[in-house]
Each structure stands twice: as structure tokens, then as C-alpha cells.
Amino acid sequence: MHDFTFHAPDSLSAVLDLLAEHDGDAKLLAGGTSLTTLLKQSLIAPDHIVSLHRVPGLDSIEVSNGELRIGGLTTQRDMERSSVVKEHAPLLAEAYRRVATVRIRNVATVGGGIAQADPAMDPPPSLLILGASVVATSTRGERVIPISEVYADYYETTLESDEIVTELRVPAQPSGAGWTYIKYLPRTEDDYATVSVAAIGSVEGGSIADIRVALGAVAPTAVRASVVEEALAGQAPTLDALREASQAVADIVDPTDDPRGSAWYKRDMSVVFTRRALEQVLGVS
């Protein structure tokens, strides 16, 4: 492994100063579950590692104006178990519960997961349909970025190299609406998804009032299935309507062949699991 200087500052301002000072040559380390593997495999070779484990005050989960405010250093295990998250956004608690194993969730953080931006991760589809946003902080100040503008490409975000994710903001899930997160795992339970689908939906007066769908693992970033949402809004929730609308995801996904499935299989399964998610959240069978 490449040599690096390890910094363990005990305040956010010291972190920001280090990132500014070593801009482009410093990497943040939160839980380290992705970063340590990248270092070991020499896929990255920064001269400076700035660890966040001594930075206080960035791991709380609060509600403000109907919006969840989640510190960037909150562990994924705490997201899964938090009664506040379960109450205001049960979909989000479920998405984090499906990440890897307890051993990984115990240390992996919310901010680290967002910055890693692996399209096969579990939280992104739910973050997209909940309309989450990310607070990115640097010595230049703070900016709030909608999550849909954070994910840029495979493992790439629009975060600058001197920025740190200090907060995740998530509007509360509409109470009473149906919701689901389906993680399709043809291999083992602890694997990354072959296809994943998050959905929220409700029916009022016999027609579809709210419908939101996003998919993970089948494109360079998680993708919102707006075509499906637009086709269904205001329609009667019939099995035929859901089946027809689901077909449209075949054109918006862009999967690759890998050990979790071939591209054509993932495209077919995207359609199948979108339909099943729609059936579940709209109560159609």
C-alpha cells in the first residue's frame, strides 16, 4: 500500500483547513469500509488521509419543519434503527437496513455512502424519490445540493474535493402512502443488488394521486423512473395500467454485464420488479 500521512483532527474546521491545504491530494476517511479497500487495492494513492472519527457533533438525527436532518457521520446502522427515521421515513430505514451486513453498517456512514456513489448501493433510489438534499461544507461555505444533482456517474459525484457532506436532509414520507424497497438478490443475501426498486404511491378517489419510482444498480447512477410516474399519474390503478407503464423502464435503464447478471437480464428484471413495486405500493394484485 502507498504511504500517506494520516490526520485525525478533532473539529470540522480543522478538517476543512486540511482539505483546503492539500486540495486534490487528501481523501476523507469516515467508516473506511470503501476507502480502505480502495487503498489496499492501490486504486487510489492520496498523500493525505483525513479521518473524521474524532470530529464531534455530526452524527445526530433530528426533525425540523417536517424534514429529517441527519449528520454526515451518522452510521448506517443508526439509520436502520432510529425510531425518528422509522417514524418519518420508514422507506429510508428499510433501505439502510438492506446495506451489506451488520458488521459493515456498524461503521459505514451516511456521508461516506453518498460520496462513494456506487450505483448499486441501496439508499440512492429511496433518497431520490424522497427528494433528499445534501449539505456540502468547505472553507468556502455551505451549499445545499439536491441528491439528484449529486450523483454524476459511476462512483462520481458533483462534490468538490475540498467539500465534506455534513448533513443529509430528507423530507418526511407522506403518511398513509404505500411504500416499498425491493432488493433483488439472485446470489446471496449480503450481496449488492442485481436490480433494486424504491417506490411510494397512493390512490385517492379511485385514481393514482402520488406515485414515485426509482431504480438502482441498472445505470451509471440510480435513476428516477419519471416516465412511469407521468404515465400513471391520475390513472385508475389497474394491473394492465401498471404492466404497461412498467415497460417504459426498459428504455431508461443502461445496465452492464457483470457477475450479478447480464445487461439484458437486468433490463428485463427492471421491468418485472418495477411492476411488482407498483403493485405493492398501490395495493393492486
Next chain:
Amino acid sequence: MTTTPVRQTVTVTVNGQEYTREVPTYRTLVDFIRYDLGLTGTKEACSVGVCGACTIELDGRIAASCITLAVRADGANITTIEGVADGDTLHPVQEAFINYGGFQCGACTPGQIMAAKALLEHNSSPSEAEIKEWMMGNLCRCTGYYQIIESIQAAAEAK
């Protein structure tokens, strides 16, 4: 703030004993535990966080020591398999693994015991489904898993 090029001092408490060592910053925690501290009970198999062989308890939560940097653990309180028994008295989970055939070759066993012990501390009477969900991150090439589940159920009943 700590800034040390290349080598850095790490002080950890492992199984109640404090250790201080100077190590390269890239040293993984599993290598630190095995080679710098000589506690070879903790095993490394996959090296990428998947198999669970290197499971230890880090500040009260199980973690994969193969994907943790030793310098990141500076100041931490760690329990390894060597710290599970009370002198010559085995932990109920260890007793159960012996009595119910929870291991064969033993390569995965320290990690299985650390994970199972943490499960029972978190949930003293887990259902079979809860055991499977918690333990799915600990792979075993020998037992076929059924005896591991039986061992954990027996340990839960023995408590």
C-alpha cells in the same frame, strides 16, 4: 491533531490491556492485532469485508478489522476472540459451538463467535430468522451453517 508521516503511534486497549506501538499508517487493524500484538486468534480470509473471519469488537460494535486502518483505531477499546473466555471458563457461545458442532476446521470460528456473542448481547433470544440475518456476514466452508445456528440457539437458552 495528529500529523505523522509514514509511521504513527497507536495506543489501543485490547481485551482490557493497553498496548502502544508505532506502525506504518497503512497497517490494517487485523495485521496490527496479529503481527504487532501477537494475538493470532483473529483470522484474515477475504481481506475485503465480506467473509467475517476478521470480526472484532471495536468500541462496542462488531467491525471488520481487515478494512479498518490501525491508525483509525487509535484510542479505541477492542475485544478479540482471546478476550471472550473468562480465564479457563469458556463463554456460553464457545461452549455451545463445541457441544453442537458449530465448527470444523476453525478458520471462520473466531469471527463466528465474535458475531454470535454480539448478537446475544443485542438480542438475548433471537428467532432463527434473526440469527440468519445477523450471521449472514460470517461465511463458513465447513459446517453447512445448521450447526452454527443450533449452537447460537443453545447458547441463548443456556443464558
